[in-house]
Amino acid sequence: MIRCENLSAGYGEGAVIHDISWEAAEGRLTAIVGPNGSGKSTLLKSVIGQTSVERGGVYLEGKPLKQWRHKEMAKQIAYLPQSRNDASLSVFRMVLHGRFPYLAFPRRYTQKDEETVIRELKRMGISELREKPVSELSGGEKQRAYLAMALVQGAPVLLLDEPTTYLDLSAQMELMELLRQLVAEGKTVVAVLHDLNHALQYADEMVLLENGGLKQCGTSKEILQSGVLEDVFRVRIHILQDQYGKEYYGFSSEKRMRNETGPAASGHPKRLQIRS
Ligand code: ADP
Ligand code: MG
Numbered sequence: 001m002i003r004c005e006n007l008s009a010g011y012g013e014g015a016v017i018h019d020i021s022w023e024a025a026e027g028r029l030t031a032i033v034g035p036n037g038s039g040k041s042t043l044l045k046s047v048i049g050q051t052s053v054e055r056g057g058v059y060l061e062g063k064p065l066k067q068w069r070h071k072e073m074a075k076q077i078a079y080l081p082q083s084r085n086d087a088s089l090s091v092f093r094m095v096l097h098g099r100f101p102y103l104a105f106p107r108r109y110t111q112k113d114e115e116t117v118i119r120e121l122k123r124m125g126i127s128e129l130r131e132k133p134v135s136e137l138s139g140g141e142k143q144r145a146y147l148a149m150a151l152v153q154g155a156p157v158l159l160l161d162e163p164t165t166y167l168d169l170s171a172q173m174e175l176m177e178l179l180r181q182l183v184a185e186g187k188t189v190v191a192v193l194h195d196l197n198h199a200l201q202y203a204d205e206m207v208l209l210e211n212g213g214l215k216q217c218g219t220s221k222e223i224l225q226s227g228v229l230e231d232v233f234r235v236r237i238h239i240l241q242d243q244y245g246k247e248y249y250g251f252s253s254e255k256r257m258r259n260e261t262g263p264a265a266s267g268h269p270k271r272l273q274i275r276s
Helices: 040-047 070-076 091-097 111-123 139-152 169-184 196-202 220-226 228-233 254-259
Strands: 002-010 015-023 029-033 052-060 077-080 157-161 188-192 205-210 213-219 235-241 247-253 270-273
Touching (some): 002 040, 015 040, 015 052, 015 213, 029 040, 029 196, 040 052, 040 188, 091 111, 091 139, 111 139, 139 157, 139 169, 169 188, 169 196, 196 220, 196 247, 205 228, 213 220, 220 228, 228 235
Parallel strands (some): 029 205, 077 157, 157 188, 235 270
Antiparallel strands (some): 002 015, 002 052, 205 213, 235 247
């Protein structure tokens, strides 16, 4: 559905991401990971046509992005940016704006639009905030409202740039579970995740960027096993397993890895048993 072909893109003064060829896996949760400034946000922005393309291109349903009309594209892809200016609207009105691709003459939102908003506010657990101005929400509440606005768009593809920002620990996990639920409902979710733990624990697929280039992509398992994450993030990854076989991930600094000797310092994740 979304395909980047030899894509080099940036902001008008040379490319920031270079020669990226990648196709989003349909019906899966893909994590875009990489160090700060590696081009994660730029890749997502390119997929919705918000960067200047220097070479290659982006295709949606096989058709070049440029040939898509804005509203038609919005029915296919909903995008949650990493940051934005707050709207001076109530939560309900702002989320309702997510229905803009369905506005037809006489440009009034319908009962169906309102029902969709009510449903998604409920799903995000913020029904009681519907009349509150967005500018008065806490960081976590705001993030839920923005996510609701993306969901009411009804698009099969969701692009989310660091959706767990501003959320406390339990809310982060709830959000990751919600993304799994959306995938189970058939959505394609591509999320920039700065927390490698979230990516390893929840994502089916990973796209690993380094210095604006695609270092590797594949299933999260493949990427983890290959040791490439340890190289790029300069950490050691420990896989912890409980008595039920569920895996957790721990990280330690690369320095320690250098000081260690023996097979454990091979640069590939080490498996440890959790004793309880
Ligand atoms: P990430 O999301 O991985 O942290 P970004 O895609 O935001 O990285 O940034 C990649 C590079 O592009 C950085 O060097 C950054 O300074 C540059 N960049 C990001 N946004 C802009 C912009 N609006 N104008 C010019 N350069 C930008
Ligand atoms: Mg970013």
